[in-house]
Amino acid sequence: MLCHFAMSYTPVSGQIYSPQPQQPPHNFYSATPPPPPPKPSGSSTPARGPPLPPPPPGASQQSGPSELDGSQGQGTQQQPALPPIPTIDSNWLPETLKEKNTTDLHALLQDPALQAALLDAPETQHPAIPASHQALRPLIESNLQLATSLLKLETRLARQREAVQSRLLALRALEQQHRTKLAETEDALSGFSPMALYQRLSGSVQEQDQLLQSLEESWLDEGGVASERELTDFVRRVREGRKVGFLRRERKERWDEGRVGGWR
Numbered sequence: 001m002l003c004h005f006a007m008s009y010t011p012v013s014g015q016i017y018s019p020q021p022q023q024p025p026h027n028f029y030s031a032t033p034p035p036p037p038p039k040p041s042g043s044s045t046p047a048r049g050p051p052l053p054p055p056p057p058g059a060s061q062q063s064g065p066s067e068l069d070g071s072q073g074q075g076t077q078q079q080p081a082l083p084p085i086p087t088i089d090s091n092w093l094p095e096t097l098k099e100k101n102t103t104d105l106h107a108l109l110q111d112p113a114l115q116a117a118l119l120d121a122p123e124t125q126h127p128a129i130p131a132s133h134q135a136l137r138p139l140i141e142s143n144l145q146l147a148t149s150l151l152k153l154e155t156r157l158a159r160q161r162e163a164v165q166s167r168l169l170a171l172r173a174l175e176q177q178h179r180t181k182l183a184e185t186e187d188a189l190s191g192f193s194p195m196a197l198y199q200r201l202s203g204s205v206q207e208q209d210q211l212l213q214s215l216e217e218s219w220l221d222e223g224g225v226a227s228e229r230e231l232t233d234f235v236r237r238v239r240e241g242r243k244v245g246f247l248r249r250e251r252k253e254r255w256d257e258g259r260v261g262g263w264r
Contacts, residue, residue: 085131094124201252208245215241 097105097118108114118124190196219234226234254260 085128085135087128092126094118096124198255201248201255205245205248205252208241208248212238212241212245 097108100108108118119126119129122130215234215237251260
């Protein structure tokens with residue numbers, strides 16, 4: 001039973017830690033070169049486009065260590081070849097147990113803690129156990145370094161997420177303020193909009209026509225003979241009123257014909 005317990009420490013051996021390199025297939029180093037590809041005819045359309053430009057210098061070179069590389073550049077170095085792990089025989093026993101009697105061995109089989117102590121002790125353990133530990137130690141250290149790097153990245157990402165969230169809330173508040181200011185500006189400038197200006201121009205044309213009509217009617221309704229001064233003043237007022245009315249109608253017609261900027 002102790003032998004089987006010791007065999008449980010045997011890692012997977014074979015191709016992973018084998019010091020002998022694998023032989024490539026026989027056809028890989030064939031002396032006969034492959035046949036060249038067929039040349040396309042002159043009338044046929046090429047299946048591929050124009051040749052791609054050469055890559056920039058340094059593009060094929062390996063870049064610096066990334067943030068996820070826990071070893072910070074050391075992981076890119078090739079690990080030295082580890083010695084092969086010896087195989088544990090089915091009849092293997094520690095040297096100190098070979099001289100024990102049956103009673104002691106039976107007591108050992110009933111005590112798992114003592115079995116584990118014998119397998120962990122450097123004097124009684126099988127050479128395959130430290131060899132497997134030596135093979136696993138760099139992998140465990142690499143995993144620990146990657147885990148530490150991921151924890152640092154997680155902390156950095158959390159800080160950046162909080163900063164972005166606070167910035168987003170501030171931008172939303174500014175957006176709401178901008179909408180409020182824009183609505184206030186539109187309300188303040190509503191009287192100067194093209195529609196409002198056109199309505200004011202149309203109303204001023206009608207108002208000027210009514211003013212001239214009332215001026216003429218009031219002159220005709222007055223009795224008696226007018227003096228030369230009153231006649232001159234009446235003619236001046238009528239001319240000025242008709243001039244203003246003509247200019248307003250001309251502006252309105254230009255607006256209706258689209259000869260001025262503004263609302264259409």
